[in-house]
Amino acid sequence: MNGMLNVSSSPHIRHFDTTKGIMADVIIALLPAAIYGCILFGFRAVILLCVTVASAVLAEFIWNKILHKRQTIGDLSAIVTGLLLGMNLSPKVPVWVAIIGSVVAIIVVKQMFGGLGHNFVNPAIAARIVLLVSFPSYMTSFSEPVSDAISSATPLVDNTGLTLKSLFFGMHSGCIGETSAFLLILGGIYLMVRRVIFPVIPVCFIGSFALLTLISGGNVGVQVLSGGLMLGAIFMATDYTTSPTMPLGKVIFGIGCGVITFAIRQFGSLPEGVSYSIILMNILVPHINKLTLSKPFGAKEVKANE
Amino acid sequence: MTKTEKILRPVKHIFGGAGLEHHKNTASFESVIMPPPDTVYIPLSQHIGAPCEALVKKDDYVYVGTKIGESAGFVSAPIHSSVSGTVVSVGEKMLGGNCVNCVEIKSDGEMKKDPSLEPFSVNCKEDIALAAKLCGLVGLGGAGFPTHVKLTPPKESKIDTLIINGAECEPYITSDNRECIENFNDVIEGIYLLKSKLEIKRVVICIEKNKPRAIDRLYRMACDHRDFDDSVKLMCLPSRYPQGAEKVIIYSATGRKLPLGKLPSDVGCIVMNITSIGTLYRFITTGMPLVSKRITFDGTAVSEPKNIIVPIGTPIEKVIEFAGGVSEDADKIIIGGPMMGNCVASADSVIEKRNNAILVMKREKEQDATQCIRCGRCVMACPMQLYPAMVESAYNKGLTENYEKLNVNYCMECGSCSYVCPAKRPLTQVMRVAKAELRRQKK
Ligand code: SF4
Ligand code: SF4
Numbered sequence: 001m002n003g004m005l006n007v008s009s010s011p012h013i014r015h016f017d018t019t020k021g022i023m024a025d026v027i028i029a030l031l032p033a034a035i036y037g038c039i040l041f042g043f044r045a046v047i048l049l050c051v052t053v054a055s056a057v058l059a060e061f062i063w064n065k066i067l068h069k070r071q072t073i074g075d076l077s078a079i080v081t082g083l084l085l086g087m088n089l090s091p092k093v094p095v096w097v098a099i100i101g102s103v104v105a106i107i108v109v110k111q112m113f114g115g116l117g118h119n120f121v122n123p124a125i126a127a128r129i130v131l132l133v134s135f136p137s138y139m140t141s142f143s144e145p146v147s148d149a150i151s152s153a154t155p156l157v158d159n160t161g162l163t164l165k166s167l168f169f170g171m172h173s174g175c176i177g178e179t180s181a182f183l184l185i186l187g188g189i190y191l192m193v194r195r196v197i198f199p200v201i202p203v204c205f206i207g208s209f210a211l212l213t214l215i216s217g218g219n220v221g222v223q224v225l226s227g228g229l230m231l232g233a234i235f236m237a238t239d240y241t242t243s244p245t246m247p248l249g250k251v252i253f254g255i256g257c258g259v260i261t262f263a264i265r266q267f268g269s270l271p272e273g274v275s276y277s278i279i280l281m282n283i284l285v286p287h288i289n290k291l292t293l294s295k296p297f298g299a300k301e302v303k304a305n306e
Numbered sequence: 307m308t309k310t311e312k313i314l315r316p317v318k319h320i321f322g323g324a325g326l327e328h329h330k331n332t333a334s335f336e337s338v339i340m341p342p343p344d345t346v347y348i349p350l351s352q353h354i355g356a357p358c359e360a361l362v363k364k365d366d367y368v369y370v371g372t373k374i375g376e377s378a379g380f381v382s383a384p385i386h387s388s389v390s391g392t393v394v395s396v397g398e399k400m401l402g403g404n405c406v407n408c409v410e411i412k413s414d415g416e417m418k419k420d421p422s423l424e425p426f427s428v429n430c431k432e433d434i435a436l437a438a439k440l441c442g443l444v445g446l447g448g449a450g451f452p453t454h455v456k457l458t459p460p461k462e463s464k465i466d467t468l469i470i471n472g473a474e475c476e477p478y479i480t481s482d483n484r485e486c487i488e489n490f491n492d493v494i495e496g497i498y499l500l501k502s503k504l505e506i507k508r509v510v511i512c513i514e515k516n517k518p519r520a521i522d523r524l525y526r527m528a529c530d531h532r533d534f535d536d537s538v539k540l541m542c543l544p545s546r547y548p549q550g551a552e553k554v555i556i557y558s559a560t561g562r563k564l565p566l567g568k569l570p571s572d573v574g575c576i577v578m579n580i581t582s583i584g585t586l587y588r589f590i591t592t593g594m595p596l597v598s599k600r601i602t603f604d605g606t607a608v609s610e611p612k613n614i615i616v617p618i619g620t621p622i623e624k625v626i627e628f629a630g631g632v633s634e635d636a637d638k639i640i641i642g643g644p645m646m647g648n649c650v651a652s653a654d655s656v657i658e659k660r661n662n663a664i665l666v667m668k669r670e671k672e673q674d675a676t677q678c679i680r681c682g683r684c685v686m687a688c689p690m691q692l693y694p695a696m697v698e699s700a701y702n703k704g705l706t707e708n709y710e711k712l713n714v715n716y717c718m719e720c721g722s723c724s725y726v727c728p729a730k731r732p733l734t735q736v737m738r739v740a741k742a743e744l745r746r747q748k749k
Contacts, residue, residue, distance in 0.1 A: 004637075005637060005638060005639055005649065005650065005651060005652060005653070006637045006638045006649070006669070007638075007649040007650075007651050008638070008649055009732065009734065009735040009738070010640075010644075010645060010646050010647060010648065010649075010719075010721050010734065011644060011645040011646070011721030011722075011724050011725050011734060012638065012640055012644040012645075012647065012649070012665075012667060013326070013477065013644040013645070013725065014673060014724070014725055014727075014730060015324070015725055015726050015727075015728070017726075017728040018673060018674070018676075018728050018729075018730070019676040019679055019728050019729050019730075020674075020676075021728065022679070022681070022728055072676070072677075074674070075676045077679075114677075115677055116676060116677045116679055117677045117678045117679045117680050117729075118677070240679050240680050240681040240682065241679060241680045245680070245682035245685050245693075246682075246685070293693075294691045295691065296566075296690050296691050296692055296713040296716040297320070297321070297553065297557075297563060297689065297690045297691050297716065298553065298563040298564055298565045298566055298690075298716070299565070299566065299713070299716070
């Protein structure tokens, strides 16, 4: 021991979890479904995923370079955003559209609002919606899976000839990463076991959606297993930055997402409502947080008329 | 009666907290007694409140237990010599990078007890507090709150529960646990004495689950025949930090929430630390005041962790030397636990009454801080149900007027928020700054 001692403020120990570790866990959880998407849709899907990830990371890198900010690509969050965006694209999307999507997600939605933790909507979803609005024809045409799966339009449009089993394991067309409910749930369980996410939001989201579908007499199995519901509920609605902090807030958020998704699918002209519902609820998060603020321990219960 | 009936479960569980690794490496090692160092430096203010005036001067001869400092203030505790020898100087000294008013005593190595010490007889209720005062007892918390103040509740408050705090929720530290095992009798007799003299109906001894040996002994005690009215109970707390914090332990033991700025007596409780009880009982039976502390010596840079009974005023470097040294790459000395303890700037700081551990840590790789990812873990971990992330963001934006609304004054600086934060934000540190700022605003 030499003379100079390190003097720091308590606590002197920290939990081993880091931002990077959490992001790495999310990537690990997404990988099975992503890889499956690549097998299902072939080479195009591989290219698209690589392009979205690479352009997301590059966009963040260049932004930090130009503005002389501390380099943040090491926290892996850009990879998560890129991967999520890629998984939300139809395999038929041209590469340049995918690049635009990544740049919008990282630059416009994330960095312009102050970077990690400061965006108020989920970057991948916001970018997907921008693409949906700008390039509807590319975004809504789906290719047939290359393996021996049943080919069709997205099952939300045409669900003839689909069994629940094939929906569950994902042998149908759709976006690259959304087809296999099984692998997405597996990833979700991994995240819960690793305590990265709590099951509250996915359960409330999917639960309320399923319940409403059941009441309205819809085909619950098909509705729940198809489209981006699993991907959205497990991986995008649970994004820390854009979901409420308190457990009660999470319940409200999850149910809100489920109800809006149901409303859009049932009454709207759009085949898919998950992205819109999440982004709408994202915007409400600050208000939900305010509503569910807790009193500090030992504070007097303030009466309403005081 | 079965064991489970005797061992209570907590009445209420707090929200939040953090699951820490315990590192209770020294839990089963017999404490070793450290011989007196050549010189001790006994600070004259080891407690919150009025500092003591020295009662001795240069060249006076003092014994172990001789009173060397006293103050007329109520919130204050007398100071006693921890060795026998000659006073070298009285006055300011640089210790641990701070200027400390202390009495420097050169030990003659004989540890002669002060012949005037004699057992203290407790005749009435007030005598317990008096004994605590004469003994020089102070609480373990960072501030060193004199124990006799706690034992002198305002007349109008009705005390119905005595809580014995043996939670020891900080990692590494095992000194309370060892007190309970090694001086079991003192602890138990002390508890019964306090209970009967203070006329308290119920005693709850709270211990964290990770101390099976202490629990076992106390359990057998709880089955003791004297416990005919079933009023002394053992309660097992979950091993989740910060069980030992005063507000938390009162909540666990009684379900009562201690409001901000109130004392335990306002909710009918007195909380005493296990070691304090033992020390108090020893004072009552032998007259020996608080002159040494059991210190847990541990940490990542320590190869031979142990509990050491150290005379108060011993420089930390001497303790380290006695304990067998530390590894080369040690770069931090913490007094107290890793969650709430303070770093010292140099190894010549001395052991005080309120200390219970010295931890020497290796240099650690800096973990990269990122921006807050709003994961909410700090909020979920805060036992006071505060919003550390929001406080930090207000702090970064300079919105100091928000501190009041964010209730920063409730923070007990337990460190849980900083501990769990994956982005490695300095939350507890910011809380401290915000608390100080709020206090300034209110003036
Ligand atoms: S734990 Fe850290 S990263 Fe998470 S919300 Fe709190 S300050 Fe932000
Ligand atoms: S240090 Fe303060 S804000 Fe942080 S967890 Fe403890 S009480 Fe809460």
